[in-house]
Amino acid sequence: MLQFLLGLSDRQAGETVGCRVDFTCVLAMELDDPGVHHLVPADFRERVAQFDRADRLLDFALARLKEAGLVRERTTQRTDSTRCAT
Template identity: 65%
Template sequence: MSVRPRPGAEVPVLTAQMARASNPAGTTAMWVRDRLDGLWRDEDFADWYPRDGRPGLSPAQLATVSVLQFLLGLSDRDAAEAVRCRIDFKYALGLELDDPGFHHSVLTDFRDRLLRDGRADRLLDLTLARL
């Protein structure tokens, strides 16, 4: 699996409209998007993945899902289901409303990558520098 940076990463218009209409006061997921968007970029994770192979999911999005998972106390299955079903999660990740999401095992794989070679510490340092 390789990383192909996703272009733009803007919230699709319909996703934003539906998220705001259904949650006028916002949600935790919407707050994370509105205040922390751009905290991670796919390029920050490029050395975690091989250069060739089929494109993987956006590691910046997976990092955001991991943060939301922690904040909301969700299991991997529940977090993957939220990405598939919840409009506010689609908003947070900049996904179209019909995006099918991903299998919950992707979060385990992402955490496994995070645990290698001090990557978690480097990601935290990068996060703190950007904040």
């Protein structure tokens, strides 16, 4: 998600893990971890698509957001698909 939010390529995201504390913390890695290989994000996306598990991944993320109180129960959730100029 951070890769998408920051508009990073796979290579940039892999390098960023090794030098940004926020990425390291989100991934529950040690602070001195050198990062991840730039092919890891692509491999992950391929596995999710191959086993048609995007729904499970999104359900997992939604459950965690509910636990954190960021999404209310029994309400309609909407997303905004408009692209913002940055």
